[in-house]
Amino acid sequence: MINMMRADLYRMSKSKGMLFFWLFTAFMYFISIAYQQWGGISLGATPEFPESTKTDIGQIAMNFTFYFLLIIPVFCVITSEFSEHTWKNTISSSVSKRLYFTSKFLFSLVYATISFALANFIYYIANRLVNGSTYSSSPADFTKAFFIQFPIFIAIVSAFTMLAFLLRKGALYNAVTISMPIVCSMMVQVFMSINSEKEFFQKIRDFGEKSLSYGVEMMSAKIVLDPSDSYRNNCYIICIVVTVFSFAIGYFSFLKRELD
Amino acid sequence: MQEVILQTKKISKRYGKFSALEQADMTVYQGDIYGLIGRNGAGKTTAMKMIAGLTEPTDGEYTIFGKKGTSARSEKRRIGCLIENPAFFGGLTAYQNLKYYCYQKGITDLKQIDHVLTLVNLSDVKNKKFRKFSLGMKQRLGIAFALLDNPDLVILDEPINGLDPIGISELRETFHKLNRENNITFMISSHILSELYAVANRFLFMDKGKVLQEVTKQELDLACSRCLVVRTDDTKKTAMLIESELGIEDYKVIHQDEVRIYDESAKSDVINKMLIQNDVGISGIYESGVSLEDYFKQLIGEEK
Numbered sequence: 001m002i003n004m005m006r007a008d009l010y011r012m013s014k015s016k017g018m019l020f021f022w023l024f025t026a027f028m029y030f031i032s033i034a035y036q037q038w039g040g041i042s043l044g045a046t047p048e049f050p051e052s053t054k055t056d057i058g059q060i061a062m063n064f065t066f067y068f069l070l071i072i073p074v075f076c077v078i079t080s081e082f083s084e085h086t087w088k089n090t091i092s093s094s095v096s097k098r099l100y101f102t103s104k105f106l107f108s109l110v111y112a113t114i115s116f117a118l119a120n121f122i123y124y125i126a127n128r129l130v131n132g133s134t135y136s137s138s139p140a141d142f143t144k145a146f147f148i149q150f151p152i153f154i155a156i157v158s159a160f161t162m163l164a165f166l167l168r169k170g171a172l173y174n175a176v177t178i179s180m181p182i183v184c185s186m187m188v189q190v191f192m193s194i195n196s197e198k199e200f201f202q203k204i205r206d207f208g209e210k211s212l213s214y215g216v217e218m219m220s221a222k223i224v225l226d227p228s229d230s231y232r233n234n235c236y237i238i239c240i241v242v243t244v245f246s247f248a249i250g251y252f253s254f255l256k257r258e259l260d
Numbered sequence: 261m262q263e264v265i266l267q268t269k270k271i272s273k274r275y276g277k278f279s280a281l282e283q284a285d286m287t288v289y290q291g292d293i294y295g296l297i298g299r300n301g302a303g304k305t306t307a308m309k310m311i312a313g314l315t316e317p318t319d320g321e322y323t324i325f326g327k328k329g330t331s332a333r334s335e336k337r338r339i340g341c342l343i344e345n346p347a348f349f350g351g352l353t354a355y356q357n358l359k360y361y362c363y364q365k366g367i368t369d370l371k372q373i374d375h376v377l378t379l380v381n382l383s384d385v386k387n388k389k390f391r392k393f394s395l396g397m398k399q400r401l402g403i404a405f406a407l408l409d410n411p412d413l414v415i416l417d418e419p420i421n422g423l424d425p426i427g428i429s430e431l432r433e434t435f436h437k438l439n440r441e442n443n444i445t446f447m448i449s450s451h452i453l454s455e456l457y458a459v460a461n462r463f464l465f466m467d468k469g470k471v472l473q474e475v476t477k478q479e480l481d482l483a484c485s486r487c488l489v490v491r492t493d494d495t496k497k498t499a500m501l502i503e504s505e506l507g508i509e510d511y512k513v514i515h516q517d518e519v520r521i522y523d524e525s526a527k528s529d530v531i532n533k534m535l536i537q538n539d540v541g542i543s544g545i546y547e548s549g550v551s552l553e554d555y556f557k558q559l560i561g562e563e564k
Binding site for chain 1: 275312313314315333334336337339341343344345347348349350351352356359360361363364365366405409
């Protein structure tokens, strides 16, 4: 497994795919640091930011942008193997399908989350150096905020990895992962716009409201800004379930399916 | 006695109701260049995929280097494969692609990359990106990949597809050289019978997922060579007479009603007269000799 990961790391060092990840991240952070404001992408499902929120903590709360950026490392590691059909070179060597899946899953998880962590901490240092302590929190507070949110991104990358193994084709993987939060957001809005006294419709509306609270965008912001213990625990349970199920579904479907 | 390095026993592969391979038996000995001959859909690639571990057999079993089941997996390290089209990362160069697989296989000596690239004449283009390679160059890189880990058995599916005549000839020499000097066993499939004939020493004819015949080159030569076919009701007496009366020893009883005489001096009228005089019933006597293609057509029943 170590050999496979080493090989993948070598390939990633030659890949141009991650360039976009770093260029977009740098651009986003440049704006944030230059204007002393948090930036990023939003689908409109973010909680209100307290007045005292410092720029770097606000930036972490807006890490939903990384939902889209983390599509890239998983794409580079896994779907390229299927689109180029190079998986068969590996499986026909002394590597079993079990080892292949586990190694790729772990590598994309580690590679993507390390890239995510690196981006956040580089931003923190740059912001601290440029804007000083007025616009940045202490290292301990920033680190705490980052690690409170971190399990959400582990779950996201796990889900991406599962989708990459299930869908295999790069275009399909991109289409599904990119459109998923938009489609979910639309559905939630439809549920929440239901205005009826009937019990069934009220249940649907309640479901919509809960879905909004535990959507990726809301979770990644709310858990950093002002989480209650119960909310945080619920978020972590969701993350654990998503991570474990993503691994299990990906693993068993990959083992069972005939590769062509 | 030659060591058996690969043996399949009644392996089958079904995809739903479609049977891609039915109860195939094959035996590959150490040092063989084993040719798989068959049309599209004959089951050649399916058989190779199962041996390479890309798919699992529905029925039957196979042994690799004397091991079967899960313990055979550990022996996969001794196999180099090129199944179907060569597949590499288009954005990486030939050298980088092989370096990636060196890391993956735990090969520490990176000089091996240059060695295999030289073997397939790709040294000059080792820094060219794979996506810019011609079909023949891709094919040769695939063969270089199969040879990367100094395997004992190399499985190549249609390795000469897309190669020019000189490339084919060079590759044939490479196969012979590796087989002779490094004792590497090859299993090669091809549609091009004449090319496979030029390189292999044992052959497996397949059609519609079934094994038709497994023959050595000598047996194939014998079956295809020019001969006199004598159709008779008493092959035993016929054989005795042509040996004692005409002094011909180069003959073979093929079926219970057919004797084939390979001696070039044998004349049909002389044999006919001699057999009639000795009261042997003859239903036919004629010259025969088939090309490899015709032999294959006869085997699959396209041409009687």
